[in-house]
Amino acid sequence: MTAFVRGVLAAAVLYTLLVGCGAERRPDAPHGPSPGPSAEAASPRQGKPFRNTAPRFAPGPAGLTPVFRRAAASAAGTGRTVALTFDADMTADQGRRAAGGERFDNPALIATLRELKVPATVFMTGRWAEEYPDQARAIGGDPLFEIANHSYSHYAFTEPCYGLPVIREQEMRSDVERAFAAFRAAGVRNVVPYFRFPGGCYDDTALRAIGPAEVTAVQWDVVGGDAFATDAHAVAEQVLSGVRPGSLVVMHCTRSAAPATEQAIRKIVPELRARGYRMVKVSELMRTSPLGEDPADAP
Numbered sequence: 001m002t003a004f005v006r007g008v009l010a011a012a013v014l015y016t017l018l019v020g021c022g023a024e025r026r027p028d029a030p031h032g033p034s035p036g037p038s039a040e041a042a043s044p045r046q047g048k049p050f051r052n053t054a055p056r057f058a059p060g061p062a063g064l065t066p067v068f069r070r071a072a073a074s075a076a077g078t079g080r081t082v083a084l085t086f087d088a089d090m091t092a093d094q095g096r097r098a099a100g101g102e103r104f105d106n107p108a109l110i111a112t113l114r115e116l117k118v119p120a121t122v123f124m125t126g127r128w129a130e131e132y133p134d135q136a137r138a139i140g141g142d143p144l145f146e147i148a149n150h151s152y153s154h155y156a157f158t159e160p161c162y163g164l165p166v167i168r169e170q171e172m173r174s175d176v177e178r179a180f181a182a183f184r185a186a187g188v189r190n191v192v193p194y195f196r197f198p199g200g201c202y203d204d205t206a207l208r209a210i211g212p213a214e215v216t217a218v219q220w221d222v223v224g225g226d227a228f229a230t231d232a233h234a235v236a237e238q239v240l241s242g243v244r245p246g247s248l249v250v251m252h253c254t255r256s257a258a259p260a261t262e263q264a265i266r267k268i269v270p271e272l273r274a275r276g277y278r279m280v281k282v283s284e285l286m287r288t289s290p291l292g293e294d295p296a297d298a299p
Contacts, residue, residue: 054146054192054283057216064207065195068282069219071246071289080245080277083285084268085121085148085220086253086261087196090128091165092153098131103255105132109262110139110253116269119144121282122253123196123218126152126182133186140188146281148194149215152178157209161201172209192283194218200250218282224251224261232263239268246289248282 057066071081090104098104105128113120122139124147129136140147151157152175156164167175176195183191195215197206202217210217222242226235239249251265252258272279 054194055287056193056214057286059211060207062208063211064204065211065213065215065217067202067207067217067219068248068286068289070221070244070248071285080275081280081285081288082243082245082247082249082272082277083121083280083282084118084249084251084265085123085196085218085282086251087150088122088124088128088253089150089154089198089257090125090131090254091155092127093165094127095131104128104257105135106253106255106258106262107135108255109265110135112262112265114142114144116265117144118265118269118279119281119284120279121146121148121192121194121218123148123150123194124179124183124188125150125154125198126179127154129179129182129186129188136183137187137189140183140186140190143190146190146192146283147183147188148192148196148218148282149176149179149183150196151175151198152182154198156199156201157197157206158201158203161199164199164201169205169209172206173213176210176213176215194282216286218248220248220250222247222249224249224264226251226258226261226264228257229260232260232267235260235264236267236271239264240271243272243277245277246285248285 057068060066086109088105090098094102094104122145124136124139128150136147139145151167153167154164155167155175156162157167157172159166180191193215195210195213195217196219197217200219207217221244222239224235225238229235235251239251243249251261253261269279
């Protein structure tokens with residue numbers, strides 16, 4: 001086994017330890033996009049939390065929340081596009097750690113994305129927006145980025161899920177809506193109707209519970225492997241070896257848990273561009289894809 005392969009495997013193992021993102025719990029059911037009217041964050045009185053122009057997929061059978069994890073390679077207009085996504089993770093009970101100096105933000109990463117002019121989708125928890133309202137507002141006000149929902153609490157929506165606390169079924173919808181409310185309170189703009197399950201863990205019960213929030217669940221087909229990784233080169237190689245046209249890459253915007261991400265991006269972006277890839281936000285990737293492609297069926 002080469003040193004590179006050992007490095008990639010080590011990064012993958014470390015990745016599963018992160019409370020931010022993990023493997024999926026059920027296969028995705030593709031549905032066509034629908035740019036219909038957006039849902040409201042908590043109640044009709046509070047107004048709509050995201051842009052009406054961002055495409056969403058139609059609900060699945062029995063009102064299940066649709067799931068998107070990769071654009072169909074054959075989709076007209078997709079070409080060599082890839083969406084880089086970053087999870088801004090902070091759980092509801094990590095305030096004491098933040099007060100003690102742990103940094104759940106990563107301003108250097110955002111600055112590098114701006115420097116390199118990389119469009120990206122940031123999946124933000126409501127608790128993160130509360131802890132860093134100025135940064136949340138600045139990221140959400142930059143047309144280069146869009147803000148998506150990563151729950152308020154970052155608790156698991158099914159179990160087991162990498163040791164995360166588990167939210168009760170009757171609280172799932174309100175947790176999603178509370179995150180939108182936190183974005184609104186922080187003055188975040190460019191919010192899109194997309195949701196990423198904490199840990200990437202979900203089942204039909206969770207998909208049904210958040211159905212009334214009228215979001216599209218967004219997963220991924222490429223794991224960045226940046227969780228707890230310190231070797232930026234290994235992270236970059238893992239991303240570059242997995243990307244295909246229409247890919248969704250998951251990485252992190254959390255300095256303490258993913259310290260190598262910013263340097264990895266400096267390697268990933270030039271190489272992707274050299275290969276002819278164009279980086280887009282999830283909304284654009286979804287807009288050009290009539291179907292969410294199941295990687296099991298991909299060529």
